[in-house]
Structures are given as C-alpha cells and as structure tokens.
Amino acid sequence: MTPTTTWYLVLAAILFGVGVIGLMIRRNPLVMFMCIELMLNAVNLSFVAFARAFTDISGQTAVFFVMVVAAAEVVVGLGIIIAILRRRPGATIDDLAELKG
Amino acid sequence: MELLVFVLASVMVLAGAIGVIAYRNPVHAALGLVLTLFGIAVHFVSMEAHFLAAVQVIVYAGAIVVLFLFVIMLLGVDRAEDLTVEPFQIQRPLAVIIGVAISGLITAAVVRGRSTLGERIDSGVPGDDNIRELARSLYSDNVFAFELTSVLLIVAVVGTVVLTRRQRGGVDK
Numbered sequence: 001m002t003p004t005t006t007w008y009l010v011l012a013a014i015l016f017g018v019g020v021i022g023l024m025i026r027r028n029p030l031v032m033f034m035c036i037e038l039m040l041n042a043v044n045l046s047f048v049a050f051a052r053a054f055t056d057i058s059g060q061t062a063v064f065f066v067m068v069v070a071a072a073e074v075v076v077g078l079g080i081i082i083a084i085l086r087r088r089p090g091a092t093i094d095d096l097a098e099l100k101g
Numbered sequence: 102m103e104l105l106v107f108v109l110a111s112v113m114v115l116a117g118a119i120g121v122i123a124y125r126n127p128v129h130a131a132l133g134l135v136l137t138l139f140g141i142a143v144h145f146v147s148m149e150a151h152f153l154a155a156v157q158v159i160v161y162a163g164a165i166v167v168l169f170l171f172v173i174m175l176l177g178v179d180r181a182e183d184l185t186v187e188p189f190q191i192q193r194p195l196a197v198i199i200g201v202a203i204s205g206l207i208t209a210a211v212v213r214g215r216s217t218l219g220e221r222i223d224s225g226v227p228g229d230d231n232i233r234e235l236a237r238s239l240y241s242d243n244v245f246a247f248e249l250t251s252v253l254l255i256v257a258v259v260g261t262v263v264l265t266r267r268q269r270g271g272v273d274k
Contacts, residue, residue, distance in 0.1 A: 002104060005218045008218070009211040010211055011144075013204045014115065014204050014208075015114060016121065016203065017207075018118040018121075019118070020200040020203055021196050021197055021227055022122030023116075024192065024195075024199065024200070025122065025193050026111060030127050031127055031130050034256070037134060037138075037161070045144055048150045048153065051148075051150070052150075057238045058238060060153055060231075060235055061169055061235065061238045061239055061243055063153055064239065065246060065250065067157075068253065069155060069253065070165070071160060071254075071257075072253050072254055075261050076260055076261055078169070078172050078261075078263035079260065079265045080174065080264060082175070082264075082265050083265055085176050089163070
C-alpha cells in the first residue's frame, strides 16, 4: 500500500484548514504570519503532488515561484510589523483598527 | 516503506501546524513551523522533487524562520500570549467551523474527483533529471516570470529598508 496523490491532497487540505483556523484565532501578528506560511506550504504540497500525478514539471516551477513570492512577502510583512510595533509596543491585531471606517 | 515515510512526515507536518496555532509563546510557534517545513521537505523528497526539498530547507526552514525569530527577539514579544482572553466571543468557534469546513470541502472535492487523478503513475523523470527538467522549464517557458522575480526581490529589499528606517529628527517619529 503506497500513498497515492489523493492522500497528499487530503493532507494539504487539512494543513490549509489548520492555517485558516490559526489565522483567525491568533492575535499576535507574527503568529498570524506563520499561519499564512502554513497555508502557502499546503498549496505547495498539492502542487508537487499534482506535478507527480501528471508527470509535468510545471507544478514544481509554480512551487518555485510561490517560494520566491513568499520570501518577499515575509520580508515586507515583517518590515511593516516592525514599523508598527516600534510605535506601539505590544499591539495586537485588534488594536490596529485606526483605519476602520 | 513509502507508507511509513508518508505517515511519519504527515505526523511531523500536522504536529508542527497544531503547535504553531496552539503554543502561547511565539518562539515555540516558530519552532513548530520549522517542524512543519521539514515534514513538507520530506514529502517533497518522497515525491522526487529533490531541488524543491533542498530549497524548502534552505529558504523556508533556514532563512524565513530565522527572520521570524530575529524579529521576535528584536521586538521582545517573546512573552506568552494569554489565549484565554477573547474579545469577540463568537470568533473562536466560528474560526474552527470555517477552518473545518474549508478542509472538508477540499477533501470532499478531492475524494470525489479521485478517478480523474488515476492511480499512482511512476514519474517519467528519475531523480537526477529533476533539476535539469526544472531548469529547462524555468529558463525556457517561464523565463519572463523568472526575470520578474528578480525585480520583485529588489523591490522587496528596497521597500523593507524604507519601511524600517528611523526618521532622523523628523516630526513623523
């Protein structure tokens, strides 16, 4: 009994769900960022699973680009978090409602 | 053997993911993230994506998590967060319902469309050819996107420097 593509896709779905739950219940901006990384990795896993299922390297190319964009996103996001938390130490996401209409 | 690897790596992935959302201390959450990323890398190896597995370990588990830890230490937010206080009572059960629903929907779609995936096909690309194939795809079909990523990285670096620079004597600070 060897793992099929379906198993990997189900695992990716569960991982994505865990990331969604974490994004909504945590209030520390850094931990929320980590949950976004979890979701990105779930998608990467399903990309690679599809690439193997269809014997098409394009899936792995997509994962490569996702990794580049994730790295850039983390750098910019952490820069924003540093800029915010330097002004208001200990701020959680709930405190950052200044732009609320 | 393959089944054993799958089960062990999946346990790593899910335990790390649960750790990320359940640990109260952000440092511990980051370590849970490392566990998840290593588990994903093991999955990549078992799916013969060797280059991506290496990049996963170097870029994700190496660079990105170190960046997270660096920011945690820099800001001094490494104290435990009190998870029992919840300003919006409905938020937590609603979050769990939505997360489980999303997972369930994707799982249902995958199980329903299982027949189109077929059984496991042995990939035509053996291990050594993986990097060559990936490079061929990157530098021929996707060369424009590849060049754009370099622009993206430059913009990200410049943007971060601008964002985190302290204004010297300005009224803004």
